[in-house]
Amino acid sequence: MGAIQRSFISSLDSGTKHEVLIRGWVFRLRVLAKTTFIIIKDCTGLVQCVGATHDLHDVHLHLDDAIEVNGSVRQESRAPGGIELDIKAIVTLNRCSHKLPFHSSSDIAEVGSDILLEYRPLTLRNDHIGNVFKTQAAILRYYREFLTANHFTEIVSSKIVSGGTEGGTNLFALKYFERVAYLAQSPQFYKEHGVAGFERVYETGHVYRAEPHATSRHLTEYYSLDLEMGFIDGPEDIIQLERELLTYIFDQMNRHCSHLLARHRKVPLPSMMNVPVWTFDECLERLRERAGRATLVDDLDPDAERRLCRMAYEEEGVPAVFVLGFPLSARPFYTHPRTETTAAGFDLLFAGLEITTGGQRLHHREDLERALLSRGISPNSFESHLRMFELGMPPHGGLAIGLERLTAQILGLANIREATLYPRDRYRLTP
Amino acid sequence: MGAIQRSFISSLDSGTKHEVLIRGWVFRLRVLAKTTFIIIKDCTGLVQCVGATHDLHDVHLHLDDAIEVNGSVRQESRAPGGIELDIKAIVTLNRCSHKLPFHSSSDIAEVGSDILLEYRPLTLRNDHIGNVFKTQAAILRYYREFLTANHFTEIVSSKIVSGGTEGGTNLFALKYFERVAYLAQSPQFYKEHGVAGFERVYETGHVYRAEPHATSRHLTEYYSLDLEMGFIDGPEDIIQLERELLTYIFDQMNRHCSHLLARHRKVPLPSMMNVPVWTFDECLERLRERAGRATLVDDLDPDAERRLCRMAYEEEGVPAVFVLGFPLSARPFYTHPRTETTAAGFDLLFAGLEITTGGQRLHHREDLERALLSRGISPNSFESHLRMFELGMPPHGGLAIGLERLTAQILGLANIREATLYPRDRYRLTP
Numbered sequence: 001m002g003a004i005q006r007s008f009i010s011s012l013d014s015g016t017k018h019e020v021l022i023r024g025w026v027f028r029l030r031v032l033a034k035t036t037f038i039i040i041k042d043c044t045g046l047v048q049c050v051g052a053t054h055d056l057h058d059v060h061l062h063l064d065d066a067i068e069v070n071g072s073v074r075q076e077s078r079a080p081g082g083i084e085l086d087i088k089a090i091v092t093l094n095r096c097s098h099k100l101p102f103h104s105s106s107d108i109a110e111v112g113s114d115i116l117l118e119y120r121p122l123t124l125r126n127d128h129i130g131n132v133f134k135t136q137a138a139i140l141r142y143y144r145e146f147l148t149a150n151h152f153t154e155i156v157s158s159k160i161v162s163g164g165t166e167g168g169t170n171l172f173a174l175k176y177f178e179r180v181a182y183l184a185q186s187p188q189f190y191k192e193h194g195v196a197g198f199e200r201v202y203e204t205g206h207v208y209r210a211e212p213h214a215t216s217r218h219l220t221e222y223y224s225l226d227l228e229m230g231f232i233d234g235p236e237d238i239i240q241l242e243r244e245l246l247t248y249i250f251d252q253m254n255r256h257c258s259h260l261l262a263r264h265r266k267v268p269l270p271s272m273m274n275v276p277v278w279t280f281d282e283c284l285e286r287l288r289e290r291a292g293r294a295t296l297v298d299d300l301d302p303d304a305e306r307r308l309c310r311m312a313y314e315e316e317g318v319p320a321v322f323v324l325g326f327p328l329s330a331r332p333f334y335t336h337p338r339t340e341t342t343a344a345g346f347d348l349l350f351a352g353l354e355i356t357t358g359g360q361r362l363h364h365r366e367d368l369e370r371a372l373l374s375r376g377i378s379p380n381s382f383e384s385h386l387r388m389f390e391l392g393m394p395p396h397g398g399l400a401i402g403l404e405r406l407t408a409q410i411l412g413l414a415n416i417r418e419a420t421l422y423p424r425d426r427y428r429l430t431p
Numbered sequence: 432m433g434a435i436q437r438s439f440i441s442s443l444d445s446g447t448k449h450e451v452l453i454r455g456w457v458f459r460l461r462v463l464a465k466t467t468f469i470i471i472k473d474c475t476g477l478v479q480c481v482g483a484t485h486d487l488h489d490v491h492l493h494l495d496d497a498i499e500v501n502g503s504v505r506q507e508s509r510a511p512g513g514i515e516l517d518i519k520a521i522v523t524l525n526r527c528s529h530k531l532p533f534h535s536s537s538d539i540a541e542v543g544s545d546i547l548l549e550y551r552p553l554t555l556r557n558d559h560i561g562n563v564f565k566t567q568a569a570i571l572r573y574y575r576e577f578l579t580a581n582h583f584t585e586i587v588s589s590k591i592v593s594g595g596t597e598g599g600t601n602l603f604a605l606k607y608f609e610r611v612a613y614l615a616q617s618p619q620f621y622k623e624h625g626v627a628g629f630e631r632v633y634e635t636g637h638v639y640r641a642e643p644h645a646t647s648r649h650l651t652e653y654y655s656l657d658l659e660m661g662f663i664d665g666p667e668d669i670i671q672l673e674r675e676l677l678t679y680i681f682d683q684m685n686r687h688c689s690h691l692l693a694r695h696r697k698v699p700l701p702s703m704m705n706v707p708v709w710t711f712d713e714c715l716e717r718l719r720e721r722a723g724r725a726t727l728v729d730d731l732d733p734d735a736e737r738r739l740c741r742m743a744y745e746e747e748g749v750p751a752v753f754v755l756g757f758p759l760s761a762r763p764f765y766t767h768p769r770t771e772t773t774a775a776g777f778d779l780l781f782a783g784l785e786i787t788t789g790g791q792r793l794h795h796r797e798d799l800e801r802a803l804l805s806r807g808i809s810p811n812s813f814e815s816h817l818r819m820f821e822l823g824m825p826p827h828g829g830l831a832i833g834l835e836r837l838t839a840q841i842l843g844l845a846n847i848r849e850a851t852l853y854p855r856d857r858y859r860l861t862p
Binding site: 006008023024025026042043044064065066068093094095096097100118119120121122123124125130133134136137140141144148151152153154155156157158159160161162172173174175176177179181183190193194195196197198199200205206208210212220221223230231363364384388389390391392393394395403421422423424426429430431 | 437454457496497499524531550551553554561564565572575579582585589592593605607612621624631636639641652661662819824834853854857860861
């Protein structure tokens, strides 16, 4: 059979007159007395193949076997795609075990998360979960597309570092030859340096937090969509960029990925151009007055995030809100102030969950030194970083979006582990 | 000045009649008795600004200061881009130190590598090095573009793992709460699992090797362009895909990035469609007969790689060769055999350096067990991986391209550190 080149299923049409060779997995199988129907799945789609049961007896087909089929295309108006394949010959390339808890065509909505992880490849072949990760790949694609078109340069920064950027806690330590090194919590310093070089930079990569709490919204390793931009007037510039960025991503996904989204959400993704900006104080007041929540002080909690998104949806028609002006003391030392006590930093809450932290950063060396000293940290320990602020560092800021969180909120998943191929937390290091 | 929105330099043209506000760095500065000429650089380009020296006296401009300029566009046929800006006002946003070893417009070809790393942001603002990393960003872009168009799905796999994929050496150990974990040497297993799910997958991400030798071609952390594909006939399918992939990347770069390449190479990037495939034995014979190299046994060395690329250039007009069929014993356990003693694996040598390792992998569980046992490894320790081969794993293979190496060979850089923003080796953990 090797003489014919393999065709992708999506390339077949009723105009294909010659014999074809396709390869893929047995997605569905219906064996009647006289006729056998096999739906084959490859990376481009599905096609129904039809053969005489008698002729196929020796092949012993099972669901999810990897096979190749030699056959001819026939027009069939009732079939999806308008064609079927008449089988000439089938070869099994590799058999699937008969003892699996589910198959690629099974309804796996109710299968437990441990089983799903244990059989990760098979879950990907199943659209219910495969679509989650194809959605994630689409987010990455459109994220990069938008930024490239808007003069951002992609950078690749090191994840093995000599110290933390966000303070000393939650760092994973590493034996680095004769020394100790750490896994980067964030590319924060590197992307600020990138601004001093290229003005606008972005990075997509892993970040690491030795997070002792294995909640539904925390992982020890997650994928961060980072960007940083120079010559801004204030945090509003970054907020506006994120509005445009997410609107672009969502719009492209509505256009090109509606089949992926459809399994998990009923309505198209919204425009994010009208996401409101509420100050942190305004949020506290809303939560106090309209939800009786009076105990929040310097941060929001999951309940508050859900309520604020609901209010935004009711008022603006979009389940998202930028919260601007958190207490300065609760943000990292490099945060630019908005007022004496509040930060020019923001979070974006989307569909009930914080998916972005961003803000303007300090850009004068003296201000950074003062901020460090006020937190009892010696500027000496940040000398090599501080020196980068003597190279003509412009006013700048940026943001980081958690890819798993964004994926989960787009698809309405309850736990970010469902949007992580191989989740890592305190208790999970495999598969 | 805040009332006018900032314009990117590339958006200015002689039709811009109204007052504009631009922001960027002082790239060149020429102060004459009556007139001052400032070339400003932002993330989109350069423009010359002209003002009366007397009016600008109080601004105290220096090279690489971050400034904003208010002015009006004037047609000037002698200027690049056909326009100049008449300065109305200048504000300094942040000053650059006066004590720097070079500037963004300096000739830095001869500056030492330690100084360049220490001032990394300023080197990026300098085209000599900035173009290297813009070239790298372009490689990433076109790599992903080609694969997305060819039915590959991007995956994000974990870099914190419980064991190695390539054998136990060269692993970085990590304190993971109460356990020991390791940094992934390769996404090999995960991308094979990805094939069982999506048929065609790719990943761009860091890999880690506790490489004790700090040579010009080794780093402890590098960026790997990985792909893996199912339903192949043999390693030739992967070789052909890489020919097409690199030809696409090079072609796009010739079209859109010739200004980036021009500083480092005189001729456009070649088509890779005719890169020959030579067996390992044939390579040894060529090296013996034509270069007097008779001591090579189971691998090539840097001298051999350079000589083979030269031979390929003389014979085929392209300085690259796929070397197929290394001794099986020198490749990892999951390698598919080509003959009893040789591997269905290949390296791609390009411009004198190995930039890719690839090949077909075993896809039957029994074969993997046998391969492990023949190396004295118990299959039990790979049980969770081996089980993935019971899910209908198709015949498959893939490759990994070192991004830093590819960048270096495209631009003719002598050391891959020059193509690494923040290189890591045994002796270097900062910046």
